Amino acid sequence: MEMIRVIFMTVLVFFVIVTIHEWGHYYFAKRAGILVREFAIGFGPKLFSIKRGETRFTLRLVPAGGFVRMAGEDPEIVDVTVGQTVAVRVKNNQVTRIYLDRLDERSGVVRGEVSAIDLEKDLFVTLDVEGENDRFAVHPQALLISRGKETQIAPVDRQFGSKSVGARALAIFAGPLMNFVLAFVLFMAYIQLAGTPQGLLVDEVTKGMPAEQAQLQKGDLIDTVNGVKIGTNYDKMIDIIGASPGKPIQLNIVRNGDMQAINLTPVADDQGVGKVGIRAAYQFRSATVGETITGAAKLMKSMTISIFEGFKKIIIGDFKLDDLGGPVRTAEMTSEIARKGITDLTSWTALLSLYLGIFNLLPIPALDGSRLIFLGLEAVRGRPVNPNRESMVHFIGFALIMLLMLVVTYNDILRLVRGEP
Numbered sequence: 001m002e003m004i005r006v007i008f009m010t011v012l013v014f015f016v017i018v019t020i021h022e023w024g025h026y027y028f029a030k031r032a033g034i035l036v037r038e039f040a041i042g043f044g045p046k047l048f049s050i051k052r053g054e055t056r057f058t059l060r061l062v063p064a065g066g067f068v069r070m071a072g073e074d075p076e077i078v079d080v081t082v083g084q085t086v087a088v089r090v091k092n093n094q095v096t097r098i099y100l101d102r103l104d105e106r107s108g109v110v111r112g113e114v115s116a117i118d119l120e121k122d123l124f125v126t127l128d129v130e131g132e133n134d135r136f137a138v139h140p141q142a143l144l145i146s147r148g149k150e151t152q153i154a155p156v157d158r159q160f161g162s163k164s165v166g167a168r169a170l171a172i173f174a175g176p177l178m179n180f181v182l183a184f185v186l187f188m189a190y191i192q193l194a195g196t197p198q199g200l201l202v203d204e205v206t207k208g209m210p211a212e213q214a215q216l217q218k219g220d221l222i223d224t225v226n227g228v229k230i231g232t233n234y235d236k237m238i239d240i241i242g243a244s245p246g247k248p249i250q251l252n253i254v255r256n257g258d259m260q261a262i263n264l265t266p267v268a269d270d271q272g273v274g275k276v277g278i279r280a281a282y283q284f285r286s287a288t289v290g291e292t293i294t295g296a297a298k299l300m301k302s303m304t305i306s307i308f309e310g311f312k313k314i315i316i317g318d319f320k321l322d323d324l325g326g327p328v329r330t331a332e333m334t335s336e337i338a339r340k341g342i343t344d345l346t347s348w349t350a351l352l353s354l355y356l357g358i359f360n361l362l363p364i365p366a367l368d369g370s371r372l373i374f375l376g377l378e379a380v381r382g383r384p385v386n387p388n389r390e391s392m393v394h395f396i397g398f399a400l401i402m403l404l405m406l407v408v409t410y411n412d413i414l415r416l417v418r419g420e421p
Contacts, residue, residue, distance in 0.1 A: 209277020
């Protein structure tokens with residue numbers, strides 16, 4: 001039962017952070033009037049598909065991200081040409097469906113050869129029906145039907161490229177933005193679950209070390225070290241003790257509500273750093289609303305700095321292949337954290353969401369950051385970059401990302417087979 005719970009929580013983490021990212025793209029694209037053809041979680045073959053309104057929502061086999069497919073971003077795969085024989089269904093003096101095959105099986109339709117057609121601007125189709133040309137208005141949400149598949153037409157004003165640079169940029173940026181919002185909300189939830197630190201407690205005393213000899217006890221609240229107020233600053237305590245090997249220091253601690261002074265002398269370790277033999281842990285209390293908000297902001301800042309420090313190491317080559325992790329290692333770590341409980345998993349999910357948002361804004365082809373750069377160039381130049389060239393750049397970038405993912409995933413699997421941590 002525990003294994004099922006862990007697997008469920010692991011899958012849920014990935015589903016939530018990817019879905020919120022794609023929902024950002026979807027919502028702001030719809031708000032701008034763009035036709036969203038598909039909202040997909042994962043890549044590869046479809047496992048599940050359902051259509052709601054104009055959009056088909058799909059779950060795909062490879063859980064390595066997702067996408068929102070907007071009209072006009074990619075060449076439409078269904079086309080109607082002059083001279084082609086089609087059948088149309090007319091309702092309220094407008095064509096609502098255009099059938100491209102199995103015409104003899106259609107009833108209640110008008111069949112004819114296409115003399116003229118415009119499904120983007122003027123929205124009409126002219127058919128040669130038994131030697132006479134009949135012009136029909138086409139509904140802006142008409143469907144093209146071929147081989148049992150329905151494809152909604154995309155008038156120019158419903159296509160991605162027809163919108164202003166600002167509207168398109170917002171639709172692209174909204175994905176990472178939603179990840180940042182989710183991360184902040186989850187960090188606040190984590191602080192509410194874990195509480196906020198209000199002091200440092202002695203958590204463990206090492207036998208034979210100065211702390212044991214001075215009779216420090218588990219649960220002692222550390223107030224000052226050599227007169228310096230410690231509060232929740234763990235690093236400050238470590239720095240003072242570490243700089244005092246062989247020199248007497250005084251710890252003021254609170255035990256059972258009483259303040260006591262403890263005198264002891266740190267011993268030097270192999271590097272000459274002072275040690276007293278204690279391990280400290282934070283004492284937590286319930287966080288106020290203000291502390292929750294400011295604490296979440298501080299976590300966002302510190303985690304962002306750590307993420308960029310990791311990117312810096314990759315850029316300068318200060319890493320090994322084993323330092324990189326793909327979906328397998330991420331899932332493995334998520335499973336381990338899920339076993340610890342909802343509090344740790346909430347913090348981890350917030351970190352993953354923050355990472356996904358930042359990573360997608362990097363100027364790497366195929367990522368949101370690269371697409372925003374192309375939109376920026378369009379704003380400066382006053383005209384868009386050649387769509388074919390931009391598509392080629394994104395295709396190459398996507399291929400390289402997939403290749404890197406295959407390499408790190410293969411390495412992760414080998415690591416698991418070898419039983420390495």
